[in-house]
Amino acid sequence: MDDRYSRQILFSPIGKSGQEKLRSKHVLMIGAGALGSGNGEVLTRAGIGKLTIIDRDYVEASNLQRQQLYTEEDVREKLPKAVAAEKRLGAINSDVSIVSIVGDATPEMLEDLMGDVDLILDATDNFETRMAINDLSQKHQIPWIYGACVGSYGMSFTIIPGKTPCLNCLLKKIPIQGMTCDTGGIIGPAVQMVIAHQSAEALKILVEDWDSVRDTFTSFDLWRNQYTSMKMGRAKDEGCLSCGTSREYPYLEKDNLSRSTVLCGRDTVQIRPPRQSAIDLSDLANRLATLQYEVKANPYLLSVEMGEQRVVIFKDGRGLVHGTKDMSQARSIYQKLLG
Numbered sequence: 001m002d003d004r005y006s007r008q009i010l011f012s013p014i015g016k017s018g019q020e021k022l023r024s025k026h027v028l029m030i031g032a033g034a035l036g037s038g039n040g041e042v043l044t045r046a047g048i049g050k051l052t053i054i055d056r057d058y059v060e061a062s063n064l065q066r067q068q069l070y071t072e073e074d075v076r077e078k079l080p081k082a083v084a085a086e087k088r089l090g091a092i093n094s095d096v097s098i099v100s101i102v103g104d105a106t107p108e109m110l111e112d113l114m115g116d117v118d119l120i121l122d123a124t125d126n127f128e129t130r131m132a133i134n135d136l137s138q139k140h141q142i143p144w145i146y147g148a149c150v151g152s153y154g155m156s157f158t159i160i161p162g163k164t165p166c167l168n169c170l171l172k173k174i175p176i177q178g179m180t181c182d183t184g185g186i187i188g189p190a191v192q193m194v195i196a197h198q199s200a201e202a203l204k205i206l207v208e209d210w211d212s213v214r215d216t217f218t219s220f221d222l223w224r225n226q227y228t229s230m231k232m233g234r235a236k237d238e239g240c241l242s243c244g245t246s247r248e249y250p251y252l253e254k255d256n257l258s259r260s261t262v263l264c265g266r267d268t269v270q271i272r273p274p275r276q277s278a279i280d281l282s283d284l285a286n287r288l289a290t291l292q293y294e295v296k297a298n299p300y301l302l303s304v305e306m307g308e309q310r311v312v313i314f315k316d317g318r319g320l321v322h323g324t325k326d327m328s329q330a331r332s333i334y335q336k337l338l339g
Contacts, residue, residue, distance in 0.1 A: 005047050018207035019047065025206045026050040026116050030105045030133060031123030032081040033057070034186070035147050037069040038195035039121050043202060044089045050097040051089070052113060055082040056104045056270065056318065058301060066188045078312075080300045102300055103316050104272060107132045107252040119205050120144035121198060126261065131242075131251035134159070134167040138243045139252070143205055147198045149191055151184040152223035156197040157232070158205075158213055161243065165235040168242040168251075170217065172235070189222050269330035273317040279338075281315060288337065309333055 009019050025048050029036055032055035043051060059067075059074040059081055067081075074084045086100035103109060105124065110132060120133055120142055130146065137144040138161050146167060147156045159166055197218060204212045216229040241248045261270045285297045294305040304311045309323040311333060319337075321330035 008046060013209055013212065014203070014207050018209070021207050022047050022203075023049050025118045026052070027119045027121060027202065027206070028052045028054070028110075028113055028117045029121040029123055030054050030110075030129060031125065032069075032085045032100075033063065033123065033125065034066045034191040035149070035195055035198065036081070036121075036123035037067045037085065038192060039123055039199050039202070040085055040089055041069060041092065042195065042199040044093045044096050044098070046203060047093065048096060048206060050099065052099040052101065052117075053082045053085050054101045054103065054105045054109070055080065055085070056102070056314075057081050057320070058312065059084055066186060066191045078296070078298060078301065078303060080314075083300060102314065104270075104318060105129050105132070107136070108254070110136055111252070114140045114142065117142055119202060121202060122146045122148075128251075128261070130167060135242050135249040135251045137161055138166055138247065139249055145198045145201050145205075147194045149194045150186055151221075152187055152190050153219070153221045154190045154194040154197075155217070155219040156194055156201070157217045158201045158215075160213065164215065165232050165237070166240060166243040169235050169237045169240050170232065172237065187222070193220060193222060267323055267325050269321045269324060269327050271319040271321065271331055271334045277317055279313065279315055279317050281313070284313065284338075287339075293337075304337060306333065306337075311337055313337065 005019050008014055009016055027043055027048055027050070029040055029051060032040065032053050036053065036055065040051060040053060057080070058078050059070045061075050063070055064072065064075070069085050069088045080102040082100035082102050086098045089096065089098050114136060120137060122130055122133060122145060124130060133144055137159060141161045143158065143160045145156065145158050148154065157170065158164070201214060215231065215233070217232045218229050220227045238244045241250050281297055281302050285295045285302050288295050288304055296303045301312050301314045304313070309321055311322070312320040319334040321333050324330055
């Protein structure tokens with residue numbers, strides 16, 4: 001171990017004792033896209049004990065510009081990002097236990113994973129999931145690191161239950177970007193900067209160097225050469241329903257979970273079935289083929305060409321309807337395929 005991590009051990013804030021702590025820690029990472037790729041690689045190379053990755057999507061050509069774990073072969077095979085990430089990270093460091101989950105990070109799923117998690121990393125692309133992460137962090141007293149980027153702009157904040165404001169507190173004080181990757185694009189250096197902030201904070205928390213954890217909300221615009229760091233202590237709200245004195249954890253309520261969602265970065269709608277249940281992809285592929293649909297499948301998903309739309313159906317029953325942002329149209333197409 002000392003040889004592999006020798007340069008990291010020479011860094012005195014980590015040292016041998018910090019390296020041993022890293023080996024005992026479990027990080028839950030929500031999302032395996034741009035931020036997930038980079039954070040997952042940094043922590044795997046650093047030698048953490050366990051990394052659990054949850055992602056609902058699969059690798060597409062447009063990902064390769066900024067999502068560093070993936071290759072053109074992953075695109076051709078339409079591999080789920082979580083599966084491709086596990087494969088690549090396992091090849092980087094076989095000492096780290098990598099667990100991949102292909103699915104939607106719903107509050108119910110996340111609740112079942114909280115038992116031995118030391119840190120939650122936000123690498124998702126939507127606030128519905130982030131607010132659920134925030135409530136679970138407060139409920140189970142697990143720190144988490146928020147991160148987001150679009151265009152040349154990025155931001156990050158480390159949330160420590162009982163010490164810092166939570167994301168629900170911050171949303172009353174911090175203006176959130178209205179742009180998405182779909183409308184504003186994104187450049188790789190902005191992604192890498194957010195990754196640097198998140199992964200550095202992660203290492204501080206995992207080696208338990210709490211005095212070094214950043215207590216400011218950081219944002220930057222690399223193209224315009226702007227960098228801002230704001231103290232957020234006064235943003236903590238004792239009346240907050242997520243972290244205040246009378247907590248209700250509102251974002252863990254099932255009624256708040258949308259069944260249809262327009263995904264960031266594409267003309268794509270995700271459809272969640274009313275009840276999650278496993279689908280026999282082989283049987284579905286055969287049935288659709290007899291109806292003259294063009295079907296491609298792998299063990300994790302099947303893809304169906306439908307003129308201007310393409311539908312990808314996962315084993316857990318979720319569907320991604322590409323080629324539209326109309327949720328009503330997407331639901332109709334999805335239901336037609338599943339019969």
